[in-house]
Amino acid sequence: MSHATTAPHDSHDHAHHPSGILRWLTTTNHKDIGTMYLLFALLMFFVGGAMILAVRVELFQPGLQLMKPELFNQLIGVHALVMIFAALMPAATGFANWQIPLMIGAPDMALPRINNLGFWLLPPAALLLTLPFILALFGIGDGAVATGWTLYAPLSVQGGLGVDFAIFSIHILGISSILGSINVIVTIFNLRAPGMTMMKLPLFAWGWLITAFLLIATIPVLAGAVTMLLTDRHFGTHFFNAAGGGDPILFQHLFWFFGHPEVYILLLPLWGLMPHVLATFSRKPIYGYTAQVYSFIAIGLLSVVVWAHHFFTAGMPVPALLYFMYSTMSISLPLAVLFFCWIATMWKGSMSFETPMLFAQGFIVLFGIAGLTGLVLADVAADAQYHHSYFVVAHFHYALFAGGIMGVMTGVYYWLPKWTGYMIDEKLGKLHFWLTIISFNLTFMPQFFVGLAGMPRRIPDYALQFAEFNAISTVGALILGFSQLLFAYNIWKCMKGDAYGLPKAESRAWEGGESLEWELPSPPPHHSWETPPVIK
Amino acid sequence: MALTVRQTTAGQEWIARPNRALGPLQARRLVLSAAAVTLLIAFAFSAFGAWPVLPFAGIEIAALWLALRHLQRHADDEERIDVEEAEITITRLVAGHREQHRFSRYWARMRLEPAPGSRVQRLILRSHGRELEIGRLLTDPQRQALADELKKKLGPQQASLQ
Numbered sequence: 001m002s003h004a005t006t007a008p009h010d011s012h013d014h015a016h017h018p019s020g021i022l023r024w025l026t027t028t029n030h031k032d033i034g035t036m037y038l039l040f041a042l043l044m045f046f047v048g049g050a051m052i053l054a055v056r057v058e059l060f061q062p063g064l065q066l067m068k069p070e071l072f073n074q075l076i077g078v079h080a081l082v083m084i085f086a087a088l089m090p091a092a093t094g095f096a097n098w099q100i101p102l103m104i105g106a107p108d109m110a111l112p113r114i115n116n117l118g119f120w121l122l123p124p125a126a127l128l129l130t131l132p133f134i135l136a137l138f139g140i141g142d143g144a145v146a147t148g149w150t151l152y153a154p155l156s157v158q159g160g161l162g163v164d165f166a167i168f169s170i171h172i173l174g175i176s177s178i179l180g181s182i183n184v185i186v187t188i189f190n191l192r193a194p195g196m197t198m199m200k201l202p203l204f205a206w207g208w209l210i211t212a213f214l215l216i217a218t219i220p221v222l223a224g225a226v227t228m229l230l231t232d233r234h235f236g237t238h239f240f241n242a243a244g245g246g247d248p249i250l251f252q253h254l255f256w257f258f259g260h261p262e263v264y265i266l267l268l269p270l271w272g273l274m275p276h277v278l279a280t281f282s283r284k285p286i287y288g289y290t291a292q293v294y295s296f297i298a299i300g301l302l303s304v305v306v307w308a309h310h311f312f313t314a315g316m317p318v319p320a321l322l323y324f325m326y327s328t329m330s331i332s333l334p335l336a337v338l339f340f341c342w343i344a345t346m347w348k349g350s351m352s353f354e355t356p357m358l359f360a361q362g363f364i365v366l367f368g369i370a371g372l373t374g375l376v377l378a379d380v381a382a383d384a385q386y387h388h389s390y391f392v393v394a395h396f397h398y399a400l401f402a403g404g405i406m407g408v409m410t411g412v413y414y415w416l417p418k419w420t421g422y423m424i425d426e427k428l429g430k431l432h433f434w435l436t437i438i439s440f441n442l443t444f445m446p447q448f449f450v451g452l453a454g455m456p457r458r459i460p461d462y463a464l465q466f467a468e469f470n471a472i473s474t475v476g477a478l479i480l481g482f483s484q485l486l487f488a489y490n491i492w493k494c495m496k497g498d499a500y501g502l503p504k505a506e507s508r509a510w511e512g513g514e515s516l517e518w519e520l521p522s523p524p525p526h527h528s529w530e531t532p533p534v535i536k
Numbered sequence: 537m538a539l540t541v542r543q544t545t546a547g548q549e550w551i552a553r554p555n556r557a558l559g560p561l562q563a564r565r566l567v568l569s570a571a572a573v574t575l576l577i578a579f580a581f582s583a584f585g586a587w588p589v590l591p592f593a594g595i596e597i598a599a600l601w602l603a604l605r606h607l608q609r610h611a612d613d614e615e616r617i618d619v620e621e622a623e624i625t626i627t628r629l630v631a632g633h634r635e636q637h638r639f640s641r642y643w644a645r646m647r648l649e650p651a652p653g654s655r656v657q658r659l660i661l662r663s664h665g666r667e668l669e670i671g672r673l674l675t676d677p678q679r680q681a682l683a684d685e686l687k688k689k690l691g692p693q694q695a696s697l698q
Contacts, residue, residue: 106555111603178596182603189566190558190607194538217573220596221581224589231588239585247585254586257577304577530675532538532555 105193207272282349391451422497
């Protein structure tokens with residue numbers, strides 16, 4: 001257990017300092033917990049990736065070769081749940097744990113024990129999500145949740161035991177997210193260094209703060225929705241059963257009231273990270289700090305009032321369709337401000353293209369494509385055709401792989417020298433970048449076209465006319481999947497920097513790094529900022 | 537940790553306080569605004585029949601409130617080490633609970649020892665069979681400075697010098 005010097009009641013912890021596995025089970029140190037979150041996210045990234053590679057191999061050719069449709073359905077749903085809840089969210093929380101205290105000059109997170117609990121809820125939740133696959137091998141149940149990650153009623157009311165596991169898992173993940181959010185909120189509000197007013201807060205912390213508030217606002221809705229699903233399944237209620245006076249569309253409203261902000265929950269921390277990276281490698285101050293903060297707030301507010309654009313085709317009154325269309329499109333305004341600020345930050349800068357900067361560039365371009373195709377989907381008339389097609393799949397992978405996962409990779413490469421004390425292997429990093437960006441586009445660009453041509457998502461078989469593009473997509477996915485091993489290897493190399501002869505990182509590992517974490521040694525001491533820095 | 541050293545009429549006073557950026561008023565506003573938004577959403581969904589959202593919203597806001605209350609209870613924590621002519625007085629405020637310890641400057645001894653299994657040092661004041669760890673709110677360098685200063689002020693010779 002660590003000894004937080006912030007509060008006297010923690011001081012009795014000075015007496016013992018467990019080592020080995022107990023150190024990790026009982027740690028309250030924000031750096032240890034951040035590392036655990038990040039490694040857990042990496043592991044689950046490969047688990048979720050392996051699932052979808054099996055799906056892509058099945059889709060290599062029309063017809064069913066590798067698996068039954070039931071398993072196909074299970075794999076796509078669990079892939080999404082794993083990637084969103086067990087890979088992307090923990091990765092962002094890992095960043096928060098490591099970086100928020102370093103960047104705001106705090107000695108640790110405000111609630112260290114809650115922090116530990118928040119992490120250790122994750123492994124059981126991930127296990128619950130994937131356990132039905134294994135149980136099915138022993139003849140128990142019919143496999144994992146097979147409804148897609150959205151768990152739409154009434155399909156999920158009728159589904160097998162995988163749905164119950166998913167419900168329980170979502171509850172645990174929700175508790176973990178809420179604990180993490182509360183911790184981020186109180187840390188940012190209470191432990192800022194003297195002189196760091198809210199409008200001097202690093203943008204990364206601002207992005208995370210909005211994420212935390214969005215989680216607080218929306219997680220109860222998800223928790224309520226899956227609880228109602230549970231009672232509909234087992235306790236005779238009829239929330240979503242039309243025959244019993246319920247409403248299946250209500251589930252869609254509940255789910256997407258959480259689900260849409262969830263997209264911003266995943267992305268806001270990474271939008272907060274981008275300006276830091278761009279400013280560092282352009283050797284210029286961040287352009288438009290205030291504009292970016294207000295854009296974050298505007299996006300946060302808008303994100304909770306646009307949810308129904310996910311089911312335009314479910315049937316809604318025309319005024320509702322128009323409202324959700326225009327409100328959705330209006331999100332592009334604050335996002336355009338962000339894009340402008342990112343580009344203006346680089347404008348006439350003295351740019352260099354180390355690996356994190358390459359990933360940041362890739363992020364901007366590909367996330368731009370996600371935004372533009374999102375505008376197409378926001379159009380009610382167009383959405384009637386594109387809904388539930390591969391166009392949607394391609395769109396949200398541009399948002400969540402290029403915007404989400406490549407954003408995480410940007411952050412990992414950017415901060416690894418700070419965390420490990422060794423510079424990253426640039427050659428390997430650049431190879432990883434180029435393989436990722438080329439194979440990513442190879443995978444998902446064809447999906448836009450098969451989607452436009454009418455190929456529906458979530459179906460294991462397809463018409464012959466889509467065969468070539470699906471084959472290309474599968475080849476891309478395989479390259480994309482296996483190139484991520486380079487990412488893991490690069491992280492490993494950096495962690496064992498001495499053994500690989502990597503150069504040691506200085507405090508300011510990147511020449512242009514301006515935020516507070518670069519004032520600390522690399523790696524920072526177990527307890528950093530015991531004396532808060534004074535911000536001028 | 538914020539550490540201030542003050543000259544008093546009888547000697548010197550050391551005041552250590554952890555850094556706190558959130559006042560009680562802002563904390564209240566924070567909880568109230570989070571509660572307003574979350575409960576508004578929960579009640580709106582309840583109106584459409586999804587009342588199970590409400591208890592979750594309530595539990596969550598309660599958790600946020602508890603977290604802030606915990607921090608607010610420790611907001612005024614401090615340790616004052618008052619070195620006077622004949623006595624050293626240690627006054628501690630932990631979660632609103634005040635405790636005071638007095639040591640005679642003539643008899644008190646101090647030692648700086650490494651805390652078992654940890655990288656930091658503990659500063660311990662001893663006299664008449666009583667032991668007290670002081671400077672818990674300080675960082676290691678600050679504790680070292682306090683120890684150097686106290687060393688000059690404890691014991692028969694030092695106490696009798698003044």
